[in-house]
Amino acid sequence: MKKFLTKLLIYSSPAIIYLLLGEVLLYKYKETVPLNTVVQQQAGSKQELYFFRKCFNTPTALYKRKMVEIKKPDILALGVSISLQFRSLLFYPYENRFYNAGFMVNNLQDFESYIDLLHTNALHKPRLIIFTLDPSWIQHLGFYDFRNNITNPVLDEIKHPNLHVKAVQEAMQFTFNTYPNVRFNGPGFGAPAMQRNGYRRDGSLNNRVQIDTYLAKRHYMDYDYKQHLKNSTFVFAHPLQVDNEKIKSLMHCFEALRAMNIQLIIYFPPIADDFYQYTRHNVSYTRVFSAYLQLQAELQRRRYQVIPFATPGQLGLTDDYMLDAIHPGEVIMSRQFYQYMAGHPEALKTILGLDLAHLKQVAYQHTLCPLSFNGE
Incomplete structure (x- = not known):
């Protein structure tokens, strides 16, 4: 033995x-x-x-939930990956009252469960929510639709x-x-x-890989999103169809937040001009995107505060400001946010004292990379 x-x-x-x-x-x-x-x-x-x-x-959804429970932010960013470039430094002097909870709420199941938690005071009720609304929220069988990340997180x-x-x-x-x-x-x-x-500590995401790649090559990269759309893979793996029931549910969630006196700013993020031109040859994507823009118009008609969709070119910028085909970098996102806040004084009603001069200085500062303020 x-x-x-x-x-x-x-x-x-x-x-x-x-x-x-x-x-x-x-x-x-x-x-x-x-x-x-x-x-x-x-x-x-x-x-x-x-x-x-x-x-x-x-385990991002669980991690963000725990951070929200501890920080109890009055200014909250919600959405999927496209929301992750909102940073606390945009909200001086309220940086400590901001948190980016992107990826805590990934689909309508999550959104409805989150609102239930607010109703029961199980989570701190923010004064302002900045909700990033990309086309996946109205797409039938979206990429993130297969789990309730609030009641059953990974x-x-x-x-x-x-x-x-x-x-x-x-x-x-x-x-x-x-x-x-x-x-x-x-x-x-x-x-x-x-x-x-x-x-980061404020919940935003530092994309060092994309930043370092851009600094090495000095040009925009779409990271194969056109190929994914062509091959129906990754975020485009399921048939691209508009889900009208999801639109109704989304509107119901927005109305629920409004009824709780939570200010809501809905951000329709840019996509790269290169990708936008490519999608015009894809009938299914065009159909979804047309419904997406119709939803934007309907929200504006109902007097929601909406930062409207625009491509970098329509903003006087280039695709170099995009992390990839569908993810804006923090510089373009901050400039859109500043332009909206400066042009809509009513949007400041719950964050009186937000320093617009500081926001402008941050958004338009000289950067070594159009994707990031300082790479940190």
Whole structure:
């Protein structure tokens, strides 16, 4: 028996060493920091801390919910990935009262459940919601429609021991592929966060990969969205059809917020001119987008505060200001926000004292990259 155990130890020792080394890497990358610890440290830090994992999941909806519970923001950004460029620095002197909860509410199930939480005072009721409304919200079988992220959020993978083997493999591969540029002392939680790529303390997303790629190549990239539309893959994987029931439900949600005296600014984000021209040859997408613009007009008719759709070219800019075909960078988003707020004094009713001069200075400052103010 002793001889058998000795042989077993000899043969299994490489696997044990591999797993132990991998767990050390996961620890060094702070991939295994529990979500509650991440939230507490981000909320209490005066220095920027990022959160984004590579080897385990980043349970964004749960993470954003916990941050909202702690911060109790009076100014809240909602939407899917396209909303993530709204930053606290736009809201001086109310930076500490802002939070970007993008990806907490990903579909109409989420939106309705979130409103239920407001009704029951289970979550802090914000004074202002900036809701980013992209075409996926009215599309039948949208990309994010298959889960209620409020009542049934994706949980934290680090709590599942069986997922650590996969995570160890990821950590080893990532480390050796990026050596000698590996960083273990970056200001964040998770391997990407160590490189300043991930969610900031205010909930916005720093897109270091796109920023660094632009700085290296100095031209817009659509990141294959035209190909995805052509092949019906990724966010276009399901048939592009307008869902009128979703439009009705969306309007009902907006009316519910209005009834609670929550100010609502609805942002119709830009898409790249290059992609916009390409979509005009796609009948299904054109049909959805036409209904999307009709919804914009209807919201304006009902006297909602709407930042209207425009391409970069229509704003006097270029596609260089877009992170990709459908995601605006923070510079173009901030300029649209400033132009709307400066031209619509009534939009300031719940944030009296918002410093428009500061907002303009931020939005129109000189930047090294049209995607980001400072890359941080």
